[in-house]
Amino acid sequence: MRSLLAIARKELSVYLTTPWAWVVFTGMAFISSFFFIASLLTFKQVQDQVRQIPGGWAQVPPDYQLFRNLTDGVVLNLFGVILVIVLFAAPFLSMRLLAEERRQKTFELLMTTPTRTIDIVLGKYLGAVGIVVATLSVTLVFPLILSILGSSESGTALEWSTVWLGYFALVLWGSTCMAIGLFVSSLTESQMVAAVITFAVSILWMLIRAIAPNAEEPVRSILSYLSFDMQLQNLLKGVLDLRPIIFFSSVIAFFLLLTHRSIEARRWT
């Protein structure tokens, strides 16, 4: 347990000294603030238009109903964007996890101290999840701005329970990407190769739903069930659903197991 935490702590502190961390933080802040402003403007436009309609919100088509409040109209919109940024950023965050240990020969150190392989895997993974949480927490500033400056017809400007559930979904999603990245990183010494493969796997898995309509049943249902995109939908809308949580936990556990097996197998070559 102690070595697990030591590895996680080392991973985080080493990570914060690499330029990648700051590039990703900056990228996250820059891109998400761009979309934040864009969706704020849309939100304002719709609100202004609705005020000029005599019947008010009752006359507005259902597609526009989500612009009635800041939570649905701005924050949840933004989460959709952050989700995509995480998809692009995660491979760069996970690529060095094990690949770098191999390249610098520090892997020998981990394997010759009395540390179990499972502690190495979980320690690395815990550090990786910490990195994802750090990256996502950059975006907390947007809901904060809204809750301080925004207002609503009823109660608080933001529904914080929905916002937190959205963050939970994002962390879950980021953690899934990192689990895939950890496994890929255990296969190669090259960080670039690790990043590219991780990206390819996660984007294909995300978009697997796109080929579903052309497939026969039951393949179609299976494909859309397996797609990350499909699984994330409800959680990001603020609907607490147990199924995607179990789905992503299983995917994470599966990749951690693969990582464990891959580390053990590499010792034999």
Add this chain to the structure above:
Amino acid sequence: MAMIEVENLTKKYRDRVAIDALSFTIDEGEIVGFLGPNGAGKSTTMKILTGFMPATAGKARVAGFDIFEKPLEAKRKIGYLPETPPLYPELTVRGYLKFVAELKGVPRKQVKSEIERVAAVTGVTSELDRLTGTLSKGYRQRVGIAQALLGEPALLILDEPTEGLDPRQRREVLDLVKSLAGTHTVVLSTHILAEVKAICRKVLIVHRGKIVANDSMEALTKGKETGLEDTFIQLTSE
């Protein structure tokens, strides 16, 4: 008591045999020179003894623990310096030693004093707050040795510890190793026979994966000044 017992240890990389049925024992408190030409199987043997790599066949016991069956117990007894000192360039020397101490399970309260102890012994006290990535080769090597000494392991396995050091540092490292005699068992691999002559009382020579000599220093030098070189060259000629 035997610190290392090796029986018929064999390692194959696909078809290539790296070490072929090695058998030897090393007693507690001995300083053993582990010699052989490049590619003879020295590093492979060390990697197996430290539990980094499993063997294809055979047995290895460290301090009575089978390295394959009870790896954690065996690894607790070993301090290992690999060929390349395993450093994280982003960490300071202190941070690095703290990390290794935690991995080795040094009791929390002793971590600080243990870091100061190994830093003093290896002469890196003045560099404790520098990043390991900015250290010179000599200092990297010393930090590597400091790391191996953490937690006072009974057995030290050092793979070419004097590689890349200047003559003064070389002497310091050798004096350090010599001072560990009696309390620690040391297995030292090197190419420099003069170093072995200066500090080891027992010598193990491997060639093409087989042991060609396992004897005391006196028996191998045959009383001559160049005796060890002669024996080494003769045994590893074919």
